[in-house]
Amino acid sequence: MVKQKVVLRFPPNIVEQPTIYMLIKDFDLMVNILRADINPRKEGRLMMEISGEEANYQKAMTWLKKQGLSVMNLEQQIIWRSDRCTHCGACTVICPTAALNFERPDMVVRFEEDKCIVCELCLRACPARAMETLVDNSNFR
Ligand code: SF4
Ligand code: SF4
Incomplete structure (x- = not known):
């Protein structure tokens, strides 16, 4: 399978x-x-x-x-630039699948790629521009 x-x-x-x-x-x-x-x-x-x-x-x-x-x-379509992430948590609030979430007990943000559905909400929500996409959206705007 x-x-x-x-x-x-x-x-x-x-x-x-x-x-x-x-x-x-x-x-x-x-x-x-x-x-x-x-x-x-x-x-x-x-x-x-x-x-x-x-x-x-x-x-x-x-x-x-x-x-x-x-x-x-x-x-492979959504990339989390961990070096830019400030762990502010803004993305964890809007991510519909909890692909971006707080890891306890340290409360640092992590990205679980297998849960991501490429909705791209985190791209607009991240103040540090730590979320990027490889998807070419030029034909969808
Ligand atoms: S693209 Fe959507 S599902 Fe994937 S991490 Fe960002 S907000 Fe979550
Ligand atoms: S919104 Fe951006 S900077 Fe804040 S936790 Fe998420 S990825 Fe990191």
Whole structure:
């Protein structure tokens, strides 16, 4: 079994195709959509968790790339610059999944990447600019 969070980016010409349906039907995968930015006739982006048999997952990733989609691991999309962090805690209040949280008893902030859903709320909340993203948002503004 494999369970992986990924970011799919759809070029405009295939944004309206039933890609998720195909992942479920043809590759027997389970798909949990974490966030979707879909605009008809523009580039689309889906952040989701995919689980299933390893062989099916690999075949599906190959198929997605052949369709012209880009696939990236979601864990690598948000970066915490610990050297800039002042442990003020502002991000822990707004992080919806508690990926940013206080570690007790020292009460220092830590970032648990596997809980992050790339909502990007922490980017705006952090006064020290300690949170960064590798996601190119230029087509979504
Ligand atoms: S991007 Fe969202 S889920 Fe991830 S750490 Fe920041 S606030 Fe939390
Ligand atoms: S808001 Fe920024 S500086 Fe404050 S704890 Fe979070 S990451 Fe660190």
